[in-house]
Amino acid sequence: MLAMNYRGPYRVRADERPMPRILHPEDAIVRVTRSCICGSDLHLYHGMVPDTRVGMTFGHEFCGTVEQVGAEVRNLNVGDHVLVPFNIACGKCHFCQQGLFGNCHESNAQATAVGGIYGYSHTAGGYDGGQAQYVRVPYADVGPMVIPDWMDPDDAVLLTDVVPTGYQAAEMGGIQPGDTVVVFGAGPVGLMAARSAWLFGASRVIVIDHVEYRLDFARVFGPAEVYNFREIDDMVVFLKKLTDSLGPDVCIDAVGGDAAGSAIQTLLGTKLKLEAGNAIALHWAINSVKKGGIVSIVGVYGPTGNIIPIGNVVNKGITIRANQASVKRLLPRLIDHIKNGHMNPKAMITHRVPLTDVADAYHIFAAKLDGCIKPVLLPNGL
Amino acid sequence: MMTKAMVDTSAMPGWGVDADAENNPTWPMRQIDNQQTRGLSWQRPAQQHPHVEVLRSIEHNRLPAVIGTSTPPSGLSGAIRRYAFRRSESDWWHWLLLMGADRINVVEGVIEDLAHGKVPNIPAELGAKAEWKYNKKGFVLKAGTVLALGLGVAAMLRGGPRPDSAEEPAAPAEPATTMLPAPYWETPPVPAAPVVLIAPDIA
Ligand SMILES: [Zn+2]
Ligand SMILES: [Zn+2]
Numbered sequence: 098m099l100a101m102n103y104r105g106p107y108r109v110r111a112d113e114r115p116m117p118r119i120l121h122p123e124d125a126i127v128r129v130t131r132s133c134i135c136g137s138d139l140h141l142y143h144g145m146v147p148d149t150r151v152g153m154t155f156g157h158e159f160c161g162t163v164e165q166v167g168a169e170v171r172n173l174n175v176g177d178h179v180l181v182p183f184n185i186a187c188g189k190c191h192f193c194q195q196g197l198f199g200n201c202h203e204s205n206a207q208a209t210a211v212g213g214i215y216g217y218s219h220t221a222g223g224y225d226g227g228q229a230q231y232v233r234v235p236y237a238d239v240g241p242m243v244i245p246d247w248m249d250p251d252d253a254v255l256l257t258d259v260v261p262t263g264y265q266a267a268e269m270g271g272i273q274p275g276d277t278v279v280v281f282g283a284g285p286v287g288l289m290a291a292r293s294a295w296l297f298g299a300s301r302v303i304v305i306d307h308v309e310y311r312l313d314f315a316r317v318f319g320p321a322e323v324y325n326f327r328e329i330d331d332m333v334v335f336l337k338k339l340t341d342s343l344g345p346d347v348c349i350d351a352v353g354g355d356a357a358g359s360a361i362q363t364l365l366g367t368k369l370k371l372e373a374g375n376a377i378a379l380h381w382a383i384n385s386v387k388k389g390g391i392v393s394i395v396g397v398y399g400p401t402g403n404i405i406p407i408g409n410v411v412n413k414g415i416t417i418r419a420n421q422a423s424v425k426r427l428l429p430r431l432i433d434h435i436k437n438g439h440m441n442p443k444a445m446i447t448h449r450v451p452l453t454d455v456a457d458a459y460h461i462f463a464a465k466l467d468g469c470i471k472p473v474l475l476p477n478g479l
Numbered sequence: 480m481m482t483k484a485m486v487d488t489s490a491m492p493g494w495g496v497d498a499d500a501e502n503n504p505t506w507p508m509r510q511i512d513n514q515q516t517r518g519l520s521w522q523r524p525a526q527q528h529p530h531v532e533v534l535r536s537i538e539h540n541r542l543p544a545v546i547g548t549s550t551p552p553s554g555l556s557g558a559i560r561r562y563a564f565r566r567s568e569s570d571w572w573h574w575l576l577l578m579g580a581d582r583i584n585v586v587e588g589v590i591e592d593l594a595h596g597k598v599p600n601i602p603a604e605l606g607a608k609a610e611w612k613y614n615k616k617g618f619v620l621k622a623g624t625v626l627a628l629g630l631g632v633a634a635m636l637r638g639g640p641r642p643d644s645a646e647e648p649a650a651p652a653e654p655a656t657t658m659l660p661a662p663y664w665e666t667p668p669v670p671a672a673p674v675v676l677i678a679p680d681i682a
Contacts (some may be wrong), residue, residue, distance in 0.1 A: 104592075108604035121527040121545050147577035148560065150550040151588035169525070187544060189521050194582060196510045198665030201508055205543040213547065220577075223533070224545030236524070236544040269508070370578065375670045401574050420508055460606020465611035 099476065100154045101193065101455045102313030106144030106461075111455045113153070117225065120342055121132060122169035125237035131254040132203060132227045132452075132474045133158035136200050136284045136302035137397045139463050141218055145367075145374055145399060148207065148219040155216040156474075157183035158257045159227030160250060163237075168346055172238045179241040180253040181234055182261075182424030185222060188239035201420030204235065210400060211421065213265035220400065227370050228455060242428055251443035255285075261333045262395050262422040263289020263351065265298050269393040269418035270347035279385065281378040283311040283323070283447050285471045286395060287351035291319035294347075298406050302340040303339065305332070305381075307357055310468045318444060326358050338387040346390050349381035353396025354403070365404065373399030383409055394419035418465030450471035534564040556584035 102112040135158050141149050154390045160180040163173050173179065174454055175187040186193050187203035194214075204213030205222035214236070216226015226232065234241060253379045263286045272278055278294040283306035304321040306312050312323040329335045337344055354366060354374015366375040382392045383406055392415055410417060434440050447470045450458040458472045488494040503511075525545040531551040537541055544620035552560045592599045610618040 102605055104588050104599065107606075108599075108601060110600075110604045120524055120530075120548065123545070146582060147574045147581065149581055150552075150556075151584045151591075152534040152550040154549065179537075185545065187524050189524060191519075191521060194521065197508060206539065206543050206546050207531050207538050207564075208568055209538040212541075213545070219547070219549075222548050225547070242591075255620070264506075399574070400568060401571055416504065416506075417503070423508060426507070456604050456606045457609035457612075458606075460609045461613060464606075464610070464614065464617075466609065 098230040099452050102437050103153045104151055109456050109459050111452050117168045117231050121221060121235055122167040123174055123236050124167040124232045125163050125170055126165040127161040127232050127234050128164045129159050129161040129227050129230060129232055131160050131250055132156045134458055134462050134472045134475055135258060136228045139354050140389055140397055142459055142463060146218045146220060154225040154229050156226030156228030157215040160254045170237045178244045180244055180257050182240045183258045184216055184424055185235050186235050186239050196423055196426045198423045198425045217379055228474055233412045236422060240425060248445055251446055255433055255442040259285040260289050261424045261427040262286045264293040264427055264431060265422040266290040266349045266351060266393050266395040267293035270349055271391050272297035272347055275300045276346040277301040278347045279303045279338055280351055281351045282351035282381060283315040288318050288445060289317055290349050290351050291315060291321045296439060308465050314470060322359060332381045333345055333385045344385050344387040346387050348392050350378045350382050350387040350394045350396045352378035354398045372403045374401035376405050379405050388413045391416045445471040446473050452476040507671040534560060537567055554587045556587055
């Protein structure tokens with residue numbers, strides 16, 4: 098079968114690989130129909146995530162048809178078209194039982210701080226991902242969900258990560274009716290967070306980025322007030338001025354360690370790797386949010402450490418909430434939202450690319466060429 | 480097994496009088512209403528027995544039930560990874576060693592390709608086709624830089640030990656290095672030879 102093959106920072110290609118096999122009685126093998134490239138794949142692509150081994154296949158946002166099931170799989174049948182949440186979750190452990198499906202204790206040998214994630218380095222379990230024609234899906238009765246007949250597969254594939262991650266970002270913000278919400282990052286997750294903020298009752302949604310075409314998209318898709326940080330001298334002063342000097346009620350970091358802005362953070366985090374990426378978005382979030390406000394983090398950072406003004410968190414009485422999205426917990430609600438027309442995720446898909454062109458797809462997405470917002474790979478054709 | 484009540488709290492004055500179920504900032508992410516026990520007490524899924532080497536965080540007291548088996552550790556990078564896994568996730572060296580191993584692994588990947596008779600088409604892997612299509616200016620700048628760098632290296636190699644050409648070797652390499660733009664080509668050291676080989680493919 099054909100699969101994406103990571104060869105080193107900025108270098109990927111599609112190669113023939115052995116078919117995945119059932120390795121556990123609760124496994125399924127899924128034939129991939131759609132597989133997105135995610136902003137967090139770019140952290141891997143840029144070589145920022147420790148224990149990203151050459152030869153691995155990425156891809157944690159995919160849907161496909163069930164090809165084969167293990168002996169203990171009860172809920173899935175061969176031929177079912179399923180969407181597969183990016184979290185690998187057992188459904189039984191201490192954490193899964195609390196609804197923390199992104200924090201499963203039975204899916205990642207290499208680390209305890211994060212649950213297993215498809216195609217996301219060995220730090221997230223060492224699973225080959227879905228940017229391939231076929232993929233092994235562990236705990237097939239827990240994560241995968243049969244795609245409803247009425248649902249467009251383009252919406253379904255976005256329900257595996259970006260929609261629930263953006264939605265959970267807004268949920269963790271504890272947004273109350275009337276709140277002003279600032280979202281840092283106009284990538285797919287930031288766009289979904291902005292859209293979701295309205296569903297929680299925000300009265301004003303502001304999106305910050307530096308990529309003009311994405312800000313233009315956010316203005317309509319959010320809809321949101323948008324600002325380009327390249328044109329702003331001091332982001333924190335600017336946001337205070339927009340909000341009667343008090344600061345926004347809720348700030349959402351939908352950027353993570355691959356941020357731009359702040360030469361010093363870029364030097365320390367991106368170039369020298371002395372911190373786990375560039376934490377400028379989080380820095381801005383903490384320093385601009387209202388006293389007593391909430392900072393919600395869904396941007397991906399590495400496991401070491403970042404320079405953030407933690408003293409200000411204390412002095413301002415800020416609540417910080419963060420997690421990998423618990424996709425399975427959120428799916429029923431999000432499916433309702435799509436059915437009721439409260440959100441239209443598939444509008445974010447700008448590129449549809451055969452798997453053979455995976456290197457170009459990564460480059461277009463990473464370099465933000467050709468107006469790219471969300472690329473989807475089609476490993477088995479249309 | 481650890482249970483919720485580790486000590487007899489009934490005799491403790493005021494125990495739990497300020498408990499407030501509403502004051503749970505983790506809800507609904509963490510839903511603990513029906514939680515009876517704590518610790519490693521759940522009914523575990525069947526244990527997968529890995530057929531390849533799998534490294535385990537020392538913060539785990541047992542192997543998780545299901546395991547990823549992509550790309551087991553191998554070579555020098557694998558040896559470094561094994562060593563890194565002697566340290567916890569809280570130890571900076573754990574991660575720095577793994578990052579170091581990742582870089583070495585890239586070189587091993589190229590050697591592996593060559594050993595299988597495959598010359599990696601590095602420009603294609605870097606997405607040169609897309610760069611040419613959507614960012615011609617960037618493409619020309621980067622290709623020019625790599626070419627200059629290649630010529631510089633070639634000149635250096637050619638001019639190295641000759642006693643009669645003292646001024647020749649260092650000079651050409653200098654401007655090429657300072658021109659190197661960020662960040663598209665910067666991470667892997669791009670060997671000079673494949674670029675020339677690949678040129679027809681780009682056009
Ligand atoms: Zn993702
Ligand atoms: Zn679990």
